[in-house]
Amino acid sequence: MADLLTAEFWFKYGPLLLDGTIDTLVMTGISTVFAYLLGLPLGVALILTQPHGIRPNNVIYKVLGWIINVGRSLPFIILMVAIMDFTKLIVGTKIGVRGAIVPLVVSAAPFIARMVETSLAEVDAGVVEAAQSMGASTFQIVWKVYLPEAKPSLVLGGAISIVTILAYTAIAGAIGAGGLGDLAIRYGYQRRYPPMLLVTVIFLIVLVQLIQSVFSHVSNRIDKRLDSGHKKGFTPLEMLARFTHTK
Amino acid sequence: MSESIIQIQHLTKTFGSGDTAVHALEDINLDIKQGEIFGIIGLSGAGKSTLVRCMNLLELPTSGTVIVDGQRLAWMEQDGEEEKPAHVSEKELRLARRNITMIFQSFNLLMQRTCLKNVCFPMEISGVPAAQAKKRALELMELVGLADKADAYPSQLSGGQKQRVAIARALATDPKVLLCDEATSALDPTTTASILGLLKDLNAKLGVTVVVITHQMSVIEEICSRVAILDGGVVAEQGNVEDIFSHPSTDAARRLVYPGGVSVAQYPAGTHAVRVAFNGGTAYQPLIASLAIDCGVKVNILGADTRNIDGKAFGTMLLGLPDDPNEAAKALSYIRSQPNVSAEEVEYHG
Ligand SMILES: Nc1ncnc2c1ncn2[C@@H]1O[C@H](COP(=O)(O)OP(=O)(O)O)[C@@H](O)[C@H]1O
Ligand SMILES: [Mg+2]
Numbered sequence: 001m002a003d004l005l006t007a008e009f010w011f012k013y014g015p016l017l018l019d020g021t022i023d024t025l026v027m028t029g030i031s032t033v034f035a036y037l038l039g040l041p042l043g044v045a046l047i048l049t050q051p052h053g054i055r056p057n058n059v060i061y062k063v064l065g066w067i068i069n070v071g072r073s074l075p076f077i078i079l080m081v082a083i084m085d086f087t088k089l090i091v092g093t094k095i096g097v098r099g100a101i102v103p104l105v106v107s108a109a110p111f112i113a114r115m116v117e118t119s120l121a122e123v124d125a126g127v128v129e130a131a132q133s134m135g136a137s138t139f140q141i142v143w144k145v146y147l148p149e150a151k152p153s154l155v156l157g158g159a160i161s162i163v164t165i166l167a168y169t170a171i172a173g174a175i176g177a178g179g180l181g182d183l184a185i186r187y188g189y190q191r192r193y194p195p196m197l198l199v200t201v202i203f204l205i206v207l208v209q210l211i212q213s214v215f216s217h218v219s220n221r222i223d224k225r226l227d228s229g230h231k232k233g234f235t236p237l238e239m240l241a242r243f244t245h246t247k
Numbered sequence: 248m249s250e251s252i253i254q255i256q257h258l259t260k261t262f263g264s265g266d267t268a269v270h271a272l273e274d275i276n277l278d279i280k281q282g283e284i285f286g287i288i289g290l291s292g293a294g295k296s297t298l299v300r301c302m303n304l305l306e307l308p309t310s311g312t313v314i315v316d317g318q319r320l321a322w323m324e325q326d327g328e329e330e331k332p333a334h335v336s337e338k339e340l341r342l343a344r345r346n347i348t349m350i351f352q353s354f355n356l357l358m359q360r361t362c363l364k365n366v367c368f369p370m371e372i373s374g375v376p377a378a379q380a381k382k383r384a385l386e387l388m389e390l391v392g393l394a395d396k397a398d399a400y401p402s403q404l405s406g407g408q409k410q411r412v413a414i415a416r417a418l419a420t421d422p423k424v425l426l427c428d429e430a431t432s433a434l435d436p437t438t439t440a441s442i443l444g445l446l447k448d449l450n451a452k453l454g455v456t457v458v459v460i461t462h463q464m465s466v467i468e469e470i471c472s473r474v475a476i477l478d479g480g481v482v483a484e485q486g487n488v489e490d491i492f493s494h495p496s497t498d499a500a501r502r503l504v505y506p507g508g509v510s511v512a513q514y515p516a517g518t519h520a521v522r523v524a525f526n527g528g529t530a531y532q533p534l535i536a537s538l539a540i541d542c543g544v545k546v547n548i549l550g551a552d553t554r555n556i557d558g559k560a561f562g563t564m565l566l567g568l569p570d571d572p573n574e575a576a577k578a579l580s581y582i583r584s585q586p587n588v589s590a591e592e593v594e595y596h597g
Contacts, residue, residue, distance in 0.1 A: 126353050127358075130351060130355035130356075131368075132344075133348065135344035136341075136372045148357070149358060225400075
């Protein structure tokens with residue numbers, strides 16, 4: 001382990017680690033964006049079509065719920081293999097950073113849909129009803145009531161989603177997607193070189209901590225429900241409970 | 248008589264069906280006049296919220312007609328042999344709702360928007376240009392006495408202040424009708440009085456018709472001119488507040504007018520007592536005092552169920568008369584000479 005303190009180690013592996021970190025961040029970032037493009041509307045649809053929603057529709061609600069549950073019950077690594085042909089069709093390759101993004105999105109979107117649903121469910125039904133009583137359309141209620149009122153909670157959920165996707169990228173590393181997970185497996189497992197494993201673990205921990213504190217801070221800053229009685233952010237326990245949704 | 252603004256005809260509302268059906272409203276008929284403050288009172292579960300939500304179609308009537316400001320919002324349509332409920336299109340309804348706005352017990356402000364932005368909200372959704380909306384919102388904040396709180400967030404306000412913001416927001420689209428569902432039920436008595444005062448003011452200033460839903464008789468006495476008593480989903484009684492207070496003719500009305508009070512009529516029989524009914528004359532204290540001063544007769548108050556409405560006394564009081572028959576007769580004739588008071592000798596065993 002003393003290797004970590006030598007200039008030689010960083011000279012030799014520094015560029016690799018930097019590339020790995022960048023790959024991880026790129027994969028995570030792009031996947032998160034696309035996963036939200038799918039998951040956010042899905043979460044909104046769940047809230048609107050639920051039995052007490054403002055557009056109750058049992059068929060849509062049940063079908064979406066079922067698809068989402070199927071998506072969430074497949075372990076990432078199996079899903080990744082299962083949809084390889086689809087991946088190739090979309091991005092032209094089954095491997096590398098690009099090849100990883102498709103399964104990452106497909107796997108994270110259902111999870112994000114549930115996160116979004118939970119956040120939107122926290123919005124006071126009375127406020128939604130007030131908007132209806134003023135003649136707001138469904139679109140206006142989503143855009144001007146649900147999303148802005150749930151923003152602090154959505155931001156906190158965002159941190160959990162990103163961290164979850166970050167964890168998936170490490171698994172994607174196993175099939176040559178690149179990134180820190182790839183380094184950990186190649187050097188730590190295949191070449192039995194523990195210092196490299198340790199460094200990637202430290203990098204991942206630091207990344208997760210950073211993401212979590214930035215998002216928590218932002219969520220707190222934008223939340224205008226000052227009195228703690230009304231504050232509906234996640235307690236550490238709730239946060240933990242949400243982590244159990246990852247696979 | 249002035250024009251109708253809300254007409255409810257043969258309205259029923261049933262939740263669910265079959266064995267579990269809840270008949271929340273049955274054959275409701277109301278005619279609310281333009282510019283009045285109309286009260287709807289009833290105990291919890293009487294159907295008040297359901298009724299008021301049928302006025303802006305937040306709840307679709309099971310049957311019956313709802314007309315607001317001359318526009319039919321819901322009605323019955325002949326469909327072959329049967330009649331079935333029909334209502335305006337969603338788009339028309341959204342427009343109509345700008346004309347009949349609502350405030351709530353729990354205020355229902357947007358917590359992530361400043362007060363000013365809350366007031367802007369209904370104008371935003373109806374497409375008023377931002378600058379114009381802001382100007383109007385500031386005027387409204389001024390109108391409800393909260394100009395200095397424009398940039399505050401709802402969580403920084405007291406309950407009464409939140410309700411004022413909600414009122415400003417409800418007025419933003421210049422509605423003809425303001426529906427208030429238990430708007431003061433979450434507030435303390437002082438704040439309640441100030442909110443009721445504001446509603447009365449706005450009614451006078453803007454001519455907006457106010458429909459007040461409450462379970463508290465005090466709220467009705469304070470601001471309503473007419474009232475409907477809702478009991479178990481039916482209108483038990485409706486009319487002028489004064490009439491209903493002086494002669495509540497149904498059990499439901501009596502329960503509300505004299506909550507928890509034993510009716511004077513139920514006192515056991517005996518002698519030397521008089522039941523005095525106040526029908527809107529002066530308050531009762533001066534009567535007792537002037538009895539003592541003008542006639543030199545002292546009476547005991549054995550029981551009283553009286554209320555002050557707009558400074559006038561309503562209700563009944565049981566007075567114990569002096570044992571001396573002359574003094575008793577003197578007191579009785581004095582009481583009978585008072586305007587708006589009727590007296591009846593009763594027997595009473597103390
Ligand atoms: N959405 C609903 N589904 C089923 N029952 C309802 C619903 N809303 C109200 N009710 C029932 O209708 C009755 C009247 O309720 P409500 O209008 O809220 O009374 P109030 O406002 O006078 O307290 C109650 O028995 C209540 O349980
Ligand atoms: Mg109610």
